[in-house]
Amino acid sequence: MKTVAVRNIERTPIEIVDGLGELGVATVHEAQGRTGLLQPYMRPIYSGARIAGNAVTALVHPGDNWMMHVVAELIRPGDIVVVGLSAENTDGMFGDLLATSFMAQGARGLVIDAGVRDVKDLTEMGFPVWSKAISAKGTVKETVGAANVPVVVAGALVTPGDVIVADDDGVVVVPRKTAEQTLVAARSRTENEEEKRQKLGSGVLGLDLYGMRERLESEGLVYLDSLADLDHS
């Protein structure tokens, strides 16, 4: 790979970032046409956190976390560090010392397609991490990677300055160029959700609320009175 670190990136305006963060991963993912979701093996080290931020990225090799220090310098307040790997790896590339540094630089959290350690400390510090694994396995600092270049992380392409939203449901990336329109679309999704929720909560069925019965029938759904009718259906 090109062993470069990019100093300046275009970030998404923070009010758009924060707007997306309020809506959460599932809503944002739907609003951009069910794209941008990182694979579901990416799990938070503790539950309850919901964050959004501008992505600063690193691309690193298995067992080597040297670039994590390079990326620390590139963090601006409101950023989320996103780390891709050149090959599958579960080593614990991040711990409490790096977290202390990242927090001091203003990072809101970390998304890493590898392992993380010192999870008890990180939880007490309130520094949220979404990772592939928890592992105490230490790493070396021998091979240069890249920082602030586009990286593939858990099946999704993340370009520096894209918006990352992460919560208990997982992690989604929103491209910077379409972040504003995604925010608009996501907000409109939530508008009549409360109304739906109340109707469903009062016992109205989705079949009726969404008018599904006719299309289900036309697509072939047949109601039987009992299982005994199944053999003759």
Added chain:
Amino acid sequence: MKTVAVRNIERTPIEIVDGLGELGVATVHEAQGRTGLLQPYMRPIYSGARIAGNAVTALVHPGDNWMMHVVAELIRPGDIVVVGLSAENTDGMFGDLLATSFMAQGARGLVIDAGVRDVKDLTEMGFPVWSKAISAKGTVKETVGAANVPVVVAGALVTPGDVIVADDDGVVVVPRKTAEQTLVAARSRTENEEEKRQKLGSGVLGLDLYGMRERLESEGLVYLDSLADLDHS
């Protein structure tokens, strides 16, 4: 598959259901001869819940949760919705809106061989789910499946009206026809457990409590004084 929905099913009497629920998954699983357990990748989205209910079932295709709305109408108070897939899938097929609907219909929980989302909301609502994955990945409503037919879920056959017991140890299915005798067997298992627990807690060894020493010897167990004897054994 036959694209049918069965309206009426024979349920297990609720006092048997609740009796099994009190005993928990491990005890019930043992009581029916160590059968009926769903594979251990089925995990609760939050810990501490223990539920039992009559199974209402859905069989759905990857990436398509349309039948979840059909099954909502088939729920009766005390039921647990059980969803099997026609192929492996981790998409988030269930979220807070459907949970609101299922709760309004009286469902006690959900067991799904795929993904679930809005897990923070579901936790706050107190609607327990056992699933294969947590994923924000949305689904379509395009292909009809089946409802209230026998389904294979995480390696176990579930027929509508069977009893589902689920807790932190996993999920077990108890066939309706044998539910009562399983309850009797499970209760008798727990009767002298407290006595055993007290003896073991006071320092009595299982070797003596269960009289294992003789059979261990006859099956070939040899005691050595130290590891140094291992090479000459």
Added chain:
Amino acid sequence: MKTVAVRNIERTPIEIVDGLGELGVATVHEAQGRTGLLQPYMRPIYSGARIAGNAVTALVHPGDNWMMHVVAELIRPGDIVVVGLSAENTDGMFGDLLATSFMAQGARGLVIDAGVRDVKDLTEMGFPVWSKAISAKGTVKETVGAANVPVVVAGALVTPGDVIVADDDGVVVVPRKTAEQTLVAARSRTENEEEKRQKLGSGVLGLDLYGMRERLESEGLVYLDSLADLDHS
């Protein structure tokens, strides 16, 4: 395998054991040259526990937990039971009754390369377990294995009397012969960590704190002003 149980093992002095336990898995693992870590699929059944103890071991066959009762007799206060399998298995080999017995004998916890059940009870009892799986699947008592012999557990060799340290980051084994020197090395690692933490927390970068800039450059890291420069780099 040799179907033996070894009565007497050489244990690591308890003050060394406890010293290692205070430092935790990540520090101890680093201090012995990044070795001895069990694979990261070994996870605690509840978070927050940190234990250390002398290993007493069992080697068992899939679906058969008979040797767990043999090992109960070999436990001395301060021990941790370590269970290896002769083949991959996720059955729930350990539950609340065995835990009651192990606690009565003085065990501090269990590390098992298979499944565990009754996890809610174990959590309430405060008996920590690191396992490969949670599963209610019961086991038989038919085939003799071995106790207090060297076993491979989750990719690491554990000899009886080695020190086991386990916390939220995973499990590490420290050979008895090198336990004291590992403790010394681990303590020296933590000495100036607090100073580093304060500097990093005040905004000093690791790049400067550890003097990495020159070596990064000599290894080929190039800084670019913007992503636009990437194509010409």
Added chain:
Amino acid sequence: MKTVAVRNIERTPIEIVDGLGELGVATVHEAQGRTGLLQPYMRPIYSGARIAGNAVTALVHPGDNWMMHVVAELIRPGDIVVVGLSAENTDGMFGDLLATSFMAQGARGLVIDAGVRDVKDLTEMGFPVWSKAISAKGTVKETVGAANVPVVVAGALVTPGDVIVADDDGVVVVPRKTAEQTLVAARSRTENEEEKRQKLGSGVLGLDLYGMRERLESEGLVYLDSLADLDHS
């Protein structure tokens, strides 16, 4: 489980079995509405075999292949032995001696949700096996299971006397009661396949052959001239 062996089962007529075998797994699976497929981790030990047969079944425990000898007596010429497990297991439960016995009884092959060994011998004998794993791990004969009862195998329910079809694409089960209608449906699927193949081979597009263009457009597909138009679409 009920530790029973059922002597007499109703088999599917062999001409239906053989008819399904000629058509192969993919076609049969489609013909019964995309159901009955075992999970794709079930792979043949050698490529090129295609078999069909009546299922005789065994339900066994991890690490214990005793019931394989019980099922040997239940085999009739034209049968395929289908083995389910009470919990996940990869042990090598089947080798050349059992294969010799099964062949002598007339078995056409084996489908096992666990491991198999002696695969070189089995290949030379021409005894095809579909399994979850290849493993030399031996098993014991200690715990009784069941034979010729319904079993769940790799996510599918198999009842004795159902038809099993297996080839390089995997394994599908066809319920005995619907086997004839599935054969009719499967044959009708293949009738005009040759015509389609010739048209597609001559360069006709599926878009035109199946008349998809209009529906694609109505479902929202938009054609762009170049990637440069993507940002403005």
Added chain:
Amino acid sequence: MKTVAVRNIERTPIEIVDGLGELGVATVHEAQGRTGLLQPYMRPIYSGARIAGNAVTALVHPGDNWMMHVVAELIRPGDIVVVGLSAENTDGMFGDLLATSFMAQGARGLVIDAGVRDVKDLTEMGFPVWSKAISAKGTVKETVGAANVPVVVAGALVTPGDVIVADDDGVVVVPRKTAEQTLVAARSRTENEEEKRQKLGSGVLGLDLYGMRERLESEGLVYLDSLADLDHS
């Protein structure tokens, strides 16, 4: 996602494509700095094939292969079809009919982050496929995806017109813009390989051929006479 199909893409000149194909995946991957490799779960359905081509891409949803027909029209001779998924899926999205169509349009092979079926037919046709799984599971044609847009496939970003090289070692993507320089770099790598091979084959050690001894010593490698010295080292 944007439900678009892009008609015209810029392709890499075919002589560069073919040059890369001659060198194979491992060499090309090294030559571009160990980047661009798809994850190793992507395996060929038969061994021995080595292909290179321009990528035409599809992005599809789990269980739905409709866009495969859209992409058929976009194939030009020398292309390789590359299919990404919006979520994990192993369904058999491709079989002999589509292969007939793709071959007729000039495709050299398929790379798909899902399943494939009719593998015996595909092998006989000589149409090579690299996939995540082999599965007979059929798919629907209900939901529109995208064609000839950048897609993430098995952890790598593929832009239409990039070069795909695939052989028994896996699959690598070479960005169109850097394809020529990668070819030059890859060729220079192979130049003195034959000389190295002959020296190594004659018994010269890599330690001497590459002059590693001094650096190994400076990095801390110590030679011991025997294992007995290990405890005192």
Added chain:
Amino acid sequence: MKTVAVRNIERTPIEIVDGLGELGVATVHEAQGRTGLLQPYMRPIYSGARIAGNAVTALVHPGDNWMMHVVAELIRPGDIVVVGLSAENTDGMFGDLLATSFMAQGARGLVIDAGVRDVKDLTEMGFPVWSKAISAKGTVKETVGAANVPVVVAGALVTPGDVIVADDDGVVVVPRKTAEQTLVAARSRTENEEEKRQKLGSGVLGLDLYGMRERLESEGLVYLDSLADLDHS
């Protein structure tokens, strides 16, 4: 880890090695009490090879194959190189150049708990490899590991000079100290196998050949005439 390389190891006499190799993995594994088997994810890169040799070992870090060159010098004719990893990794640590070197030094094959590449070349060279993965991912040469020390490989402990037997069924390790007695035990296992094979092949059931019927009955096996009797059993 201790960064050492041990020059001299005690090997198992080659006639014992070759004797074990003739018998194959499954027989040898049984003969030593069903121990020593590497996990079944270790698969050969091509089928049909069966080798045995003295183990020379390397312990390496993820993504770094430097020690492979160190171990090359330690190979003696008849050896098999066995490589363990300090953490999970699938990188392609071995290719045709190293294979050329290993062959020149007299190695019979390689067993590596990571990835391998150039598999087509290796197949043509006839150099057999058992690995966890096939991957073109290249590695660096930056971090020193260890050579000819005991290593855990795929769940088994391998000490230099132990015997490795590998074939299509997997890989087994036989400790040097017990190799001779294991050979004797393994040979006695095969003695009357041919007789058993002929009896089973002539239609005699294992139930009768091994006299299992009585014990099956005493352990609870009940024969039913038909499935209809199951509900009343």
